[in-house]
Amino acid sequence: MPLKKVGELSVPSTLDHLADVDQFTEGLFRNLALPREILDDVAISISEAVNNAMVHGNKLDPARKVLIRFYVCSRYLRLVVRDQGTGFQPETVPDPRQEQNLLKTSGRGLLIMRHLMDRVTFQPRRGGMQIVMDKYCPQDCYGGTERNCA
Amino acid sequence: MRVETREQDSVLILKIHGKMMGGPEATTFQETIKQHVAEGYRKFIFDLGEVDWMNSSGLGSLIGGLTTIKNAGGELKLAAVTEKIHSLFLITKLVTIFESYDTVDEALNSFPAGK
Ligand SMILES: Nc1ncnc2c1ncn2[C@@H]1O[C@H](COP(=O)(O)OP(=O)(O)OP(=O)(O)O)[C@@H](O)[C@H]1O
Numbered sequence: 001m002p003l004k005k006v007g008e009l010s011v012p013s014t015l016d017h018l019a020d021v022d023q024f025t026e027g028l029f030r031n032l033a034l035p036r037e038i039l040d041d042v043a044i045s046i047s048e049a050v051n052n053a054m055v056h057g058n059k060l061d062p063a064r065k066v067l068i069r070f071y072v073c074s075r076y077l078r079l080v081v082r083d084q085g086t087g088f089q090p091e092t093v094p095d096p097r098q099e100q101n102l103l104k105t106s107g108r109g110l111l112i113m114r115h116l117m118d119r120v121t122f123q124p125r126r127g128g129m130q131i132v133m134d135k136y137c138p139q140d141c142y143g144g145t146e147r148n149c150a
Numbered sequence: 151m152r153v154e155t156r157e158q159d160s161v162l163i164l165k166i167h168g169k170m171m172g173g174p175e176a177t178t179f180q181e182t183i184k185q186h187v188a189e190g191y192r193k194f195i196f197d198l199g200e201v202d203w204m205n206s207s208g209l210g211s212l213i214g215g216l217t218t219i220k221n222a223g224g225e226l227k228l229a230a231v232t233e234k235i236h237s238l239f240l241i242t243k244l245v246t247i248f249e250s251y252d253t254v255d256e257a258l259n260s261f262p263a264g265k
C-alpha cells in the first residue's frame with residue numbers, strides 16, 4: 001500500500017485543544033492493526049509536536065492554526081505538524097540531560113519525539129515550521145503482509 | 151488526567167489516572183500540590199500505576215511537584231512507575247531525580263514512622 005493521507009486536522013493554538021488532537025489521533029489509528037505501544041508512541045509524539053507548534057510557533061495566538069496531517073503506508077505511519085511561526089534551529093536547543101537542566105520543568109519534547117519515533121525531520125516552510133515524524137509498524141500497518149510504501 | 155487523593159498515616163497519596171499530556175489539567179495539578187503544601191502536608195506519594203502515558207509536560211508536572219514539595223522541606227516518592235514511564239526517565243536522565251517504589255505500600259513504608 002503506498003503512502004496515503006488518512007486524516008487531517010486543524011486546531012486553534014490554545015492548549016485545551018491538545019485533548020481534541022489526541023482523541024482524533026486515537027480514532028484514526030484505532031482501526032489499524034497496531035500494537036498499543038506504537039499507538040502510544042505516536043500519540044505522545046503528536047502531543048509534543050502540537051504543543052510546540054502552539055506554544056513556540058504560534059505563541060498561543062488562537063487566530064493561528066496548527067495543521068496536523070496523517071499518512072499511512074504498509075510499512076510506516078507519517079505525521080506532519082505545521083505551525084504559522086518563524087521556525088527555529090533544532091541544533092541550538094539546549095540538552096535537557098545536562099546536570100544544570102535536570103530540574104527544569106521543560107525542554108524535553110524534542111528529545112522524547114526523537115526517542116519514540118523512527119525519523120524526525122524539521123522543514124522550514126514559507127509561513128511556518130513543519131515537522132515530519134515517521135514510525136515503523138512491526139508488521140504491515142494494515143495488518144497484512146505487504147511491505148510496500150512506494 | 152484525573153487525580154484521586156487520599157491520606158494514610160499523614161502521607162498524602164495522589165493517584166493519577168489517564169494521560170499526563172499538559173494543558174489546563176497540568177496547571178490545576180501544580181495548584182493542587184501547592185494547596186496541599188499550604189495545608190501543611192509534607193509527605194507525598196504520586197501513584198503512577200494508572201497513568202496511560204505521559205509526555206514532556208507530564209514529566210514537567212512531576213518535577214514541578216517535586217520542587218514545590220522539597221522547597222517546603224517535604225518529601226515525594228513515586229509508586230508503581232510503569233515500564234513506559236521508566237523508559238522516559240532513563241532517556242531524559244530523570245531516573246536519579248526521583249525516588250521510586252514498586253508499590254504504594256513500599257513507598258509508605260519508606261517514610262520514617264511516627265513523624
Ligand atoms: N514549532 C516550533 N517553533 C519554534 N520554536 C520551537 C518549535 N518547536 C520547538 N521549538 C524550540 O525548541 C525548544 C525545545 O523544544 P522542546 O519541545 O524540546 O522543549 P519545550 O517545548 O521548551 O518544553 P517541553 O516540551 O518539555 O514542555 C523550545 O523551547 C523552542 O525554543
Ligand SMILES: [Mg+2]
Binds near residue numbers: 048051206
Ligand atoms: Mg515542547
